[in-house]
Amino acid sequence: MARIAGVDLPRNKRVVIALTSIYGIGMTSAKNVVEKTGIDLAKRTDSLTEDEVKQIREYIDATYKVEGDLRREVSMNIKRLMDLNCYRGQRHRKSLPCRGQRTHTNARTRKGPRRAIVKKKGAAARK
Secondary structure, three states: OOEEOOEEOOOOOEHHHHHOOOOOOOHHHHHHHHHHHOOOOOOEHHHOOHHHHHHHHHHHHHHOOOHHHHHHHHHHHHHHHHHHOOHHHHHHHOOOOOOOOOOOOOOHHHHOOOOOOOOOOHHHHHO
């Protein structure tokens, strides 16, 4: 089993597809890695040799920031925005969309499940 950047790659998938399971590597980066290392695009991960896995691992370590380092950098960038108290930082703090999307309707993924508005009985009962 190929283990690259602390991630076990899926066994019976093409190398290009399997590399996308690493955080920070998408399709374009995966194709680039496979082309630069000289591995066949149609090759499956379970048929990779140790030398090929080593080549891929070294190329990714030298070229890309992946997994823990990338997650740490992204979280530090968000924390910096929140500390600056800029508009984007305020939106992150309130768990609202940061990039100008509407929130009157939609934005349920970011805002979470709906919370019901509870009406107070005291005002209606007094009349």
